[in-house]
Amino acid sequence: MDAVRGVAALSVFTLHAFPFLAPIHLPHAYLAVDLFFMLSGFVIDHAYGNRLATDMSVGRFVVARYIRLYPLYIFGFGIGALAAGISLVAGAGNLDATGYAKAVIAGTLLLPSPTWADDAMLVPFNYPAWSLMFEIAINIVYAATWRYWRVPVLIPVAIAGALALIVVGHAYGTTGYGAYWTYGWIGGVRVVFAFVMGILIRRLWTGQARHSRWAWLAPIATLPLLYGVDGVAGELVTIILLFPLVIWLSAAIEPRGGRAFEVLGIVSYPLYVIHIPILQLVERASTVLHVQPKDYAPWPGLAIGAGVVLLALALDRWYDRPVRRWLTARLGQRPARIDRGL
Numbered sequence: 001m002d003a004v005r006g007v008a009a010l011s012v013f014t015l016h017a018f019p020f021l022a023p024i025h026l027p028h029a030y031l032a033v034d035l036f037f038m039l040s041g042f043v044i045d046h047a048y049g050n051r052l053a054t055d056m057s058v059g060r061f062v063v064a065r066y067i068r069l070y071p072l073y074i075f076g077f078g079i080g081a082l083a084a085g086i087s088l089v090a091g092a093g094n095l096d097a098t099g100y101a102k103a104v105i106a107g108t109l110l111l112p113s114p115t116w117a118d119d120a121m122l123v124p125f126n127y128p129a130w131s132l133m134f135e136i137a138i139n140i141v142y143a144a145t146w147r148y149w150r151v152p153v154l155i156p157v158a159i160a161g162a163l164a165l166i167v168v169g170h171a172y173g174t175t176g177y178g179a180y181w182t183y184g185w186i187g188g189v190r191v192v193f194a195f196v197m198g199i200l201i202r203r204l205w206t207g208q209a210r211h212s213r214w215a216w217l218a219p220i221a222t223l224p225l226l227y228g229v230d231g232v233a234g235e236l237v238t239i240i241l242l243f244p245l246v247i248w249l250s251a252a253i254e255p256r257g258g259r260a261f262e263v264l265g266i267v268s269y270p271l272y273v274i275h276i277p278i279l280q281l282v283e284r285a286s287t288v289l290h291v292q293p294k295d296y297a298p299w300p301g302l303a304i305g306a307g308v309v310l311l312a313l314a315l316d317r318w319y320d321r322p323v324r325r326w327l328t329a330r331l332g333q334r335p336a337r338i339d340r341g342l
Contacts, residue, residue: 001250002265003219003258005039008032009268011226012128013275013305020282020293021301029226030176033131034194034239036272038247040135041198044142045149049202052146061143062136063331069132070110071323072273072315077107079277080125083284094119110136116181123179126276130179134191142195154200161193162240169232175239190239197244205251215255219264221246263313270312270320278308 008029014021015029048061056064081104087093088100095103095118103113103124112122112133123129142149168186169175178187225246229238255261282304286293293300 001039001043001218001247002268003216003255003261004222004246004250005036005268006261006264006266007219007222008035008226009271010264010305011223012272013308014301016128016276017279017301017304019301020279020297020304022294022297024298024301026223026226028176028229028235028238031226031229031235031238031243032222033178034175034190035222035243035246036131037135037138037191037194038198038201038243041195041200042202042247042251043198044139045199045202048143049146052143058140058143062140064328065136065139066110067324067327067331069136071327072270072320073110073126073129073132074108075315075319076273076277077123077126077129079274080280081107083277083281084125087284095124112181112184120180120182122181122184126273127179128272128276130184130187131191132273134178134187137188138191138195142199149199151200151203154196154203158193158196158200161189161196164189165193165239166236169236173232175232175235194239194243198247201244201247201251205248207252209252209254211256212253213256215253215258215261218246218250218253219261221249266316267309267312270315271308274311274315275308278311279304 009032011026011029012032014024014026018025048056048064052058052061084093084095084100084103088095088097093100095115099115099118103115103119106113107123107125107129110129110133112130113119113124115124121127121130122133165175168177168189172183172186175186175190177183178190225238225242229235282293282300
């Protein structure tokens with residue numbers, strides 16, 4: 001699962017870095033968000049299900065999730081806010097000083113920005129972070145209602161979520177909404193189905209993972225799913241049928257000596273929350289220097305990708321882990337056995 005999440009995060013980078021990477025492209029990598037939500041449902045239920053049933057309150061659970069998500073989120077958001085502030089001073093950008101202040105306050109609180117009149121994105125300075133807001137929301141619902149999350153309840157909820165996705169897909173031609181205020185509610189449909197499906201897989205799968213040399217099949221299988229879907233029907237088949245198979249396979253087999261798999265998992269979240277602000281900084285620098293990245297692609301994109309991965313590893317080691325340890329100690333939290341989901 002670490003490797004699957006890492007491959008999905010890298011695919012999101014290739015989607016957003018296309019001007020620097022052309023012709024390297026995964027056009028449907030936005031579906032990785034559905035995979036993240038599904039993985040999160042599995043991992044959160046595995047890490048916290050028993051604790052919520054015994055010694056963990058809803059409040060402590062929410063604090064634990066914020067400790068997991070917030071430090072890296074605010075780092076990426078801070079880069080984006082700094083870049084947007086420079087644009088504001090230079091007389092560019094979509095927001096005036098008042099709108100910028102609103103977006104900074106809302107973003108710092110991990111809330112949608114009330115600046116839809118000037119910028120349609122929920123998080124103007126780091127738009128992939130919209131998924132974190134839906135993640136936090138579904139996590140709170142999960143913790144508050146965990147007593148009812150039984151298989152007989154999860155199955156009809158998952159079916160209803162799948163039907164809702166089908167309706168959305170055929171009504172709007174895609175399920176890939178969530179980052180913008182327009183149709184932002186579709187992000188809620190996506191997270192409900194995927195998160196519930198992840199929990200359902202966790203409850204139905206009761207075996208022990210086996211070590212196998214074929215464990216690489218699970219992360220590799222995600223690449224054609226993020227590239228080869230064709231139209232809304234392909235999206236729906238991928239989300240509703242194929243992603244659950246990938247997660248089931250990921251739960252069933254583990255690699256032998258899987259250091260590379262572990263590294264992919266380590267870089268996945270920091271890469272996800274910092275790559276857009278960094279790409280935007282590079283784009284602004286390219287504009288100032290009158291350089292067209294597409295004229296040199298894919299080499300700038302590969303260099304940026306390598307740099308972002310190295311930065312993600314550094315942030316995990318020297319920033320995120322120490323900060324989370326400090327917050328955990330200060331807030332009296334007991335670390336979960338596993339808490340690597342988005």
